Amino acid sequence: MMSSGILVPGWLQQLLVLLLRFTLSCSTTVNLTNGTECTARGPASYILVFTGHWSPQTFPKQYPLFRPPAQWSKLMAVTHNEQYRLWQEGTLASAGMQSFAEVGLTVELVKEAKEARKRRVVGSMYRTAGILSGIGHSSTELLLTPRSPLLSLIVKVIPSPDWFVGVDSLNLCEGGQWKQEVTIDLHPFDAGTDSGFTFSSPNFPSIPPENITMITSQKPNHPANSFYYPRLTELPPLATIWLKRQARSPVRQQNRVSNHILPDVTKPQRFSETPLDCEVSMWSSWGLCHGPCSRGGLRHRTRYIHLKPANSGTQCPELEEQEECTPHNCLTYQ
Known part of the structure; x- marks a missing residue:
């Protein structure tokens, strides 16, 4: 090994390698303990x-x-x-x-x-x-x-x-x-x-x-x-x-x-009440028209509640919806 133009004897190289390995070993040991070693005098x-x-x-x-x-x-x-x-x-x-x-x-x-x-x-x-x-x-x-x-x-x-x-x-x-x-x-x-x-x-x-x-x-x-x-x-x-x-x-x-x-x-702890919002299902398919297709006929669809609201959570939306029938969607009850 050469350092700054100085020749280092082989025995000294081996000694340096051993010292380096020892230092790394000590460092690893410290890391494994994660600082949990307790030096208290008793239990x-x-x-x-x-x-x-x-x-x-x-x-x-x-x-x-x-x-x-x-x-x-x-x-x-x-x-x-x-x-x-x-x-x-x-x-x-x-x-x-x-x-x-x-x-x-x-x-x-x-x-x-x-x-x-x-x-x-x-x-x-x-x-x-x-x-x-x-x-x-x-x-x-x-x-x-x-x-x-x-x-x-x-x-x-x-x-x-x-x-x-x-x-x-x-x-x-x-x-x-x-x-x-x-x-x-x-x-x-x-x-x-x-x-x-x-x-x-x-x-x-x-x-x-x-x-x-x-x-x-x-x-x-x-x-x-x-x-x-x-x-x-x-x-x-x-x-x-x-x-x-x-x-x-x-x-x-x-x-x-x-x-x-x-x-x-x-003792009983008083935490803030957790608001729970209403959860509803997807809309159902539209039903058939009630009444004439071209004048005053209506069709309906519905959804239902999955989860009721609690603690001032968002209230449930409308569960039923209707719209006027038009010629392209008009299928009536017989």
């Missing part, structure tokens, strides 16, 4: 509260009233490090995630987490009871360690094809400090394993499966979608999680927390 105890805000005022379109009514599955939470993902937007759902998102079963997810625990990338798993209405809350206590400072959780939207809300790899440790309090609004996600458009859609597997994606007010861009609200720039929060650090160690799998320590987020 941290948290109260976790999940609150559903799914109401017919905030989400009036096709709101499920029965068989079953709007409700939430049990919550599953996992503490882990950066080498594990319970779920991740933009990637395919695991078999366990598919089972949970479609029918609310946690068996496969627990198996997957237990396998990850053998590799020491998962800390603990927690579950809470479901909520039998769209509005309500469930809670538990968590213990996070510096080895597993990340929290992921999921709750299924019931009924739905494969929709859920959740948190992916929330880091509760910044450097050497545990966060004291965190509140996060949750929005619906599609697991990509079922192609149904509405809350009550029949089972219709996605072949091949699609990536996990967030559902927005205009995505999927289809009027039949239960979360399709084209007048909104974004959906209101469907749920919220609240985490508060505690000074004591948690009671394992405790699902009831004293009311005096619950935040305001667990």
